[in-house]
Amino acid sequence: MRHPMLRRLLSDPFYLVMLTALLLGAALGRFVTQEGLGEELTYALGRAWRGTADGAREALAAMFGFQFTVLTIVLSLNAPVVQSAANQYSPRLVPFYLKNAPLRRAMPLFVLATGYIAAGLRELGLQVEPVSRPQPVVTGALALLVLAFALLMIDMNRTFRFMRVERVLALVRESTFEAADRLRADARSLALDRVARLTLPAWAHPLPSPGSGYLARVDVARLAHVARRAGVRVRISRPIGDYLDEGEVVGWVMTDAASGPVSPRVMARLGRALEASPTRDHAYDPGYGIRILADVASRALSSSSNDSYTARQALQQLRSVLRHLAREPVGDWNVLDRDRTPRVSVMATDLREYVSLAIDAPLRHGASDLEVLDAVLEIALEMGLVAPDPERRAVAHELVTKVLSDATRYGNLDDAKLAHLHGEAAIVRASLERNAPRAERLARAHWALPPRALA
Template identity: 35%
Template sequence: MRLRPRLRVLRNRSRESPWTLSILGSLIGLVLGFLLGAETGAHIPHILIGVALGTTLEQARTIFIAILAVEITALSIVFSLSLLAVQSAAAQYSPRLISSYLRDPAGRTVLPTFVTTCVFCVVASARIGLSDELGVAPRPALTLAIVLIFASGAALLVELARTILVIRIESVAIWVTRRTRKTIRAMAHLRGERSGTPVPVSATATPLRAQGSGYVMGVDDEILLSSAKKHGLRVWIERAIGEGIVEGSVVGWAEPIGPGAAVSEERAAALADAVLLDRWRDQDTDVSLGLRQLVDVAVRALSAAVNDPYSAIVAIDHLSELLVDLAGRKLGDRVLRDDDGRPRVVIREPSFGDYLFLATDEISRYGAAEPTVAVRLLRMAEEAGEAASSDADKQSAAAITERILYLSEAATTGGSGLERVRAATMEARRKILEKTTPGPRSKLCL
């Protein structure tokens, strides 16, 4: 496989790890502490000498030790805030939010800032201890240490703001929605045309078996297309981004076009290796992960332990925003063609109906007994159905409204709440399947 996809996997793993930038920060602190620790100005640019603090060696060591003590104390506060945020995100909303929290660009700079400052102070203090200089002299290292301690204070405020963010449901929903919409926009630039009708797989096709276990984070379509053209093949990839697979399971199929030899085991393994796997789902390529996170928030809010229908409605509001965005785009399998226009590679991707089912299935089952939640789900299906451009997508949205009504009728025995759900179902189907015209005012969903 080409180097670029491999680097993409490594980049994804490094962004999930909180230690990558911390190790880099410790190296920077080590180098700066070694270079500036014993310097008094002989080899330092004049502009830095002008702002350097003038102290004796003993005073410099005392200041470094004091800064180090402050940094260690502040670092313990940062760890406490981080643990609080992770616990809140996992317990109150969804464990799948933890990876997004760890990959937040603002948060990934907090720990490295403290590590850089601590290592710099330790190394600079040790370097000063090796000097035999007497008297007062400018110490550029002290000036840099003071700058770093201000940077650490700013990092502490950033961590405090992030902790407050994950406590509010509205902030979490906005955060997930913005990131998912960015992924949706990136998805529109993927190579190939979209096919609403699946390209059938031949009964004589050779299975492509996974070379490892994990989650699909992408497909190297260039490798697949070039290999298919070179060896006269047609390739189907049956696993979509975000799906979990086990080593040895079938991820696709391949067959020769026209008369020719069967696909060899080596060729099948090389084609299967073009399906990129990782230990966790990739939020930069996986649209369904963002939907799943919002669904988890809604389901957790509807559980008996939490019983917070309004939080579920907030999550549904943002799911509706994402579905409307998806409804206006071409979705479905990607088809890559050769120079003669023949389909060579078919890559499985979710359709609008798949996204709509993901966004409504679990919430409609767990919130069936709550009329307010059911009505908001119906309005979400209505908004998505009105935005859909194809008749098939509109039919999918209409079918979802019938399912929501069925579950609500099964979960409740009647009353004004159920009548409200029935009225909302009729209104949603009318707007989805017919031309939108003024009708009776619908009930508010607040």
């Protein structure tokens, strides 16, 4: 989709649902308040509340104020929970929480009740006869508020369970999966070659960034279409997630004819294929999810937290993400013409960069923590077992070597822990070389009480 705002709105139609609920509530409140409907709706609503129009307005106004008072209290209680989680784990988790917060489920019902009460107050204000009659609008408002408050209590209970670190980290993992799947879907319709390279001549023209912000998406299909029609070849030299300033060089353009000029109109059309966002967007950026999980692991290993199990949980989610990416065709996008020469080349993150981004900081901060080292070795094992080619399996072998090197260089491990670590690394290497049945997937955690000490 070419319009980023419209794509974001359709990917998360929460505000459309709220607007629909408001309009539906207003229409329902106006219908129920009409004169002459009281007796008929009495059968549907039971014994409807009886009173004059003034009394009905007072009742609706009291319900309206009570509703907003309760919502204010609930939101004020919920904000410290979000702030505490942001301070403890990572502030980048806040958007994931807000997008998936259980309270979002109750909000459309409150908006429906707001539209209903507002429309009811307006219609009752047009009635001037002080006649006591059934007021189904009051009964309906009370029913809506009871239903909304019941759902709110259920969602408040789910909110505190939702703030468990496993739940929030799982949201980041699923978001990263979705980003990788979107990239694969975009690549499905293109003739790509991950190995081909576009050679840049000395006379290539710089492609300036059309605006400031984080590179959120490169519309490769549109870029290739514009390049073919204009007779140019394009190399985008900045990856998704990189920050761009307006006018910075984001890529290079060259004409099919040697050292030919490129018109400003073509440059502008090529620039419109690049989408920038004021904040880093995870929709097409798996590296952002990996960065968040790695930050949570690193913060848990800091001296102020010292929570190695939270770090291990974050590394377990990273293992799932890297295992998924190890099977995906990651790396640069090179769109080929019919003559098998690159027309468009786009820089993209490869598996080695994803692994480096995921484990560098946690491994450095947790080099003395055997649980962290074991978790990184599990990443190497599972990633290498699903790798489809020798090049990606080599990344898993290098990760095992990296773990042993950092543990020796930065860690302070005693002999028992070092023996356990080397035994674990030997099992991982053997499993990567020959995935044979093994009685123990991992080395037993005897490092605290090694068998020789018991003997």
